[in-house]
Amino acid sequence: MDCPRVTELLVDYLYHEMDPSLIEPFEAHIASCPQCTEQLKAFQATRAAVQSLPELEPPDQITQGLMAKAAQALRPKKTIWDHLGRSFRFVVMHPAMTATVTLLLVVGISFYAYRQSSPPQSAPRPTSFPEVVQQPTGSETQSAEELSANQEATLRLQEEDSTASIAARKNVKDVRQAPARAARVRAHQVEHKVPLAQPATEPPRPTAGLAPKSAVRSSLETDRDRFQAAPKPRLAARRRVRSIRRPRRPVAPNKYVEGEKSADVKRYLALGNAAAAKQLCHQALEYYDRVLELRPQLEKSLDHNIRRCIGVIARHGEAPLLKAQKQFPRLSGLVGRELARLRKPLRKRTKAKAKPHQRADEKVAPSDKSVGY
């Protein structure tokens, strides 16, 4: 084994990754070559020096934060079977309610089916000879002329009867005559063995101003459809109220600036990435605005954090502050103060410091001082 080969294998030997068959010739060469021995010893000394460096310990809060995140992330997702199992449990736990609901469902469905299957009331009535008169056996001998003459006579009488009935409806006095005429017609029919016939032009039945049943039903259905299609303002209002009462995200003040986001902001600022820090602070302001909307009583406790965020945003000049002021109405006071501080010319500020006998209103208030990272 020569020196370049040993140099190549030196690292393998140092970290015990050498092929066992090469160890013996390698060690033999090292023992004979002072240069290679020196190199190996120097590397071993370097390793020893590096290993003497102290180990760094990560902060505990990182572990805690990660465990909280893991608890959220590793929560098993609910499958459809879980939901089904849950509803089945409900059925078992509430037998009375289940039975009632089932009964109501069955009754409702059967009633609906019955309503659907019943024939419509407005079917047209048969107008021609619904009843067949039993002719006597000798009637076959009756001549056709005689029959037609009888029918003509009957029709004439019926016409008279119908005009009489119309007149009777118009004039109450003639009402008594109509039954008498009908009786006469019937007697004539019986006498001449004419099949009883409904008048061909039967006047419509008096319905006292009501629409036919089918028309009523269809109008009811259209009304129902219109009612179902219309928005239900009360329900919508109730939903809105519920959403106000229970915000989707739990309210946790100080989350952004005091928690891990605060570390992020600090980190970004340390790295010189002020834009990212500004973005985080803007998000934080958005959050505080929401918090104050729901819990106005937290205003005092959040004041410091809000001012810190505004301080970070103020590094980018007036434009982002103006945007924040517009976007977050509840924080506009604090943002406005910061804006006023920015707008105040530098000379005036230094003057205010220089002159001790100045009017109180020109002094920079201590609360105006922005709190930054």
Place this chain on the structure above:
Amino acid sequence: MTFEQLPDEALFEACRQGELRAFEHLLQRHRQPLYNFVCWQIGSSVVADGLLHEVFLRVLEEVRSKKQRASFKTLLYVIARDLCLRESSQANNLGDRHQKGPTRRIQNAIEELAIEEREVFLLREYLDLSFAQIAEIVGCDRKTVKERMRNALERLRQEVV
């Protein structure tokens, strides 16, 4: 068999079954070497805090993604290396974890290594990964890894010895 005795891959699979304790063991096992690696690689403990957090968040994403992985250590350090490269390309490090005395010279020497040599050196020296594993993480062949390791040792030798 308790969680302490299980290898990383088995713990990772247990995480996929929703075992929070398995994740806790993985975290306990790897947080310190990983933190040291990130700290040395970046040169700032403030940034390393955030990166450590981010690395394990990415691991949680991997747990949920259900992709098959060969080795947990490889996965962990591939993520860590990517994040370190991203971070070091974005900003210059602050070097806020310097100590005084003779260790200062070694620290400076490590920080002055080229980033490819430094990562190979740290992975081998601090995390005791084999050259084959390092080659997999870094994305080059074993011979190149050994070459970088030797260069790193050579440079450090000039500073230390």
